[in-house]
Amino acid sequence: MLIRCRGAYVLNPQDTGRVAKLTASLFSNLESQSSLFLLCIHRHLCISENTSSSKMVSLVDEGDKTTKQNVVITDAKSGINMAITVAVTNNPSTTALFTTAAQKPPVVPGGSYITISRKKLLQNLEINGTAARINAWVDSMKASSPTHVKSTPSLSSQDETSWMLQHPSALEMFEQITSASKGKQIVMFLDYDGTLSPIVDDPDRAFMSDSMRATVRKLARYFPTAIVSGRCRDKVYSFVRLAELYYAGSHGMDIKGPSKGAQYKNDAEGVLCQPASEFVPMIDEVYQALLEKTKSTPGAKVEHNKFCISVHFRLVDEKRWSELAQQVRSVLKEYPKLRLTQGRKVLEIRPTIKWDKGKALEFLLESLGYANCTDVFPVYIGDDRTDEDAFKVLRERGQGFGILVSKIPKETNASYYLQEPSEARNFSHTFSVMDFLQRLVRWKRLSLRRQIRVQRQLEELKVSTIEKCLTVE
Numbered sequence: 001m002l003i004r005c006r007g008a009y010v011l012n013p014q015d016t017g018r019v020a021k022l023t024a025s026l027f028s029n030l031e032s033q034s035s036l037f038l039l040c041i042h043r044h045l046c047i048s049e050n051t052s053s054s055k056m057v058s059l060v061d062e063g064d065k066t067t068k069q070n071v072v073i074t075d076a077k078s079g080i081n082m083a084i085t086v087a088v089t090n091n092p093s094t095t096a097l098f099t100t101a102a103q104k105p106p107v108v109p110g111g112s113y114i115t116i117s118r119k120k121l122l123q124n125l126e127i128n129g130t131a132a133r134i135n136a137w138v139d140s141m142k143a144s145s146p147t148h149v150k151s152t153p154s155l156s157s158q159d160e161t162s163w164m165l166q167h168p169s170a171l172e173m174f175e176q177i178t179s180a181s182k183g184k185q186i187v188m189f190l191d192y193d194g195t196l197s198p199i200v201d202d203p204d205r206a207f208m209s210d211s212m213r214a215t216v217r218k219l220a221r222y223f224p225t226a227i228v229s230g231r232c233r234d235k236v237y238s239f240v241r242l243a244e245l246y247y248a249g250s251h252g253m254d255i256k257g258p259s260k261g262a263q264y265k266n267d268a269e270g271v272l273c274q275p276a277s278e279f280v281p282m283i284d285e286v287y288q289a290l291l292e293k294t295k296s297t298p299g300a301k302v303e304h305n306k307f308c309i310s311v312h313f314r315l316v317d318e319k320r321w322s323e324l325a326q327q328v329r330s331v332l333k334e335y336p337k338l339r340l341t342q343g344r345k346v347l348e349i350r351p352t353i354k355w356d357k358g359k360a361l362e363f364l365l366e367s368l369g370y371a372n373c374t375d376v377f378p379v380y381i382g383d384d385r386t387d388e389d390a391f392k393v394l395r396e397r398g399q400g401f402g403i404l405v406s407k408i409p410k411e412t413n414a415s416y417y418l419q420e421p422s423e424a425r426n427f428s429h430t431f432s433v434m435d436f437l438q439r440l441v442r443w444k445r446l447s448l449r450r451q452i453r454v455q456r457q458l459e460e461l462k463v464s465t466i467e468k469c470l471t472v473e
């Protein structure tokens, strides 16, 4: 098995002995500053702050006896994983710990290698905890949401092919997908920003196109459909404007059922789940504090999402991102019951409760009566880090699948990919969410028609058989 390095450390989970040596040599250089990271090997092993390199070797060796699972490096205090790329390679000819080959490790999400940018790791370890954490957030945000697709390090065509083999286009695999759903009820879960609407600079103007709305309306005629968003539920409803859907706002912390057909007389009645209600006063307070604190940073925007808050970086000069992240941190350090996650040029502040889009998906399936059913086929489409919680739930349940919306290969728990919400304006061929949803609607309509035709034929056959019998009598 291969461990190699070219600007990156590659930790090979199959070979923890080597990992021990690699991490020990890394940390021996940086021992005094290694207060930021926890190295965990499949939960069996924790190397915490100030662990000496020799102790690490014995701990990792010990870990080797108990497990041969993934190696993850985490910023334990912020809870945000470092920008990591996951690579799969099995080249038996390359056995050196560090090679100088001008080859980048292939970026293959969902694979079994984790690479940590050496520069990034050193940068983050070289400074004290607080600044390190801020840098980690900023780096992680940049890595997960590149400004321009072209600005991301381009993958070799071999690497891209490898990623696509693991995560084929949902449109190209359409027939396989529908045949897997045979005899099961498809339930649709759709993220909003970057999935149904294109990413734009101003979050208040992230409108959904009329054709996308019409498509989602048709979709909901055939399948129970939910919108699952980081936004405040009312805000996402004001964009989508379809009363027949389920809405899970604030990253799933505010769930409401369909209101069409006067099913619910008033707003409160339709609410199905609000597990973070007790945090509302705290969120209001933090929102005010963040508004005040960030007003000196041009372009910064703070969005109140009822049970959580978003701090937007998109219109802030990248040189000032650390400053803005520092402002967020300085407010947040007074609130240990709140945590930070990050999305596309956004830091999201939310309660520490164990609730996310994955839990919302499970809650909705239960509400729909599919808690322990094997005949349900949930499909979740999303573009952001927070959608990974839902993709993971589907993988763990072994039901349905996740579709990642992304133009570039990314680490993901989704099974398939689509490129963007709608067809690109230049009419270049893309795999869009809208195409996929429209195809699903057409397929369902055709199969229902076929079913009706067969039923009619059977009924006609029954009638003519009865008539024949009557004639004979």
Ligand SMILES: O=P(O)(O)OC[C@H]1O[C@H](O[C@H]2O[C@H](CO)[C@@H](O)[C@H](O)[C@H]2O)[C@H](O)[C@@H](O)[C@@H]1O
Pocket (backbone or CB within 6 Å): 191, 192, 193, 194, 198, 199, 200, 201, 202, 203, 206, 228, 229, 230, 231, 303, 305, 310, 312, 313, 314, 343, 344, 345, 346, 348, 384, 386
């Ligand atoms: O779960 P989602 O529906 O995807 O919500 C995640 C965040 O989406 C919004 O921000 C993102 O879209 C904006 C509009 O295109 C864009 O300007 C921003 O940079 C993106 O991060 C929303 O404004 C946030 O509150 C959500 O947390």
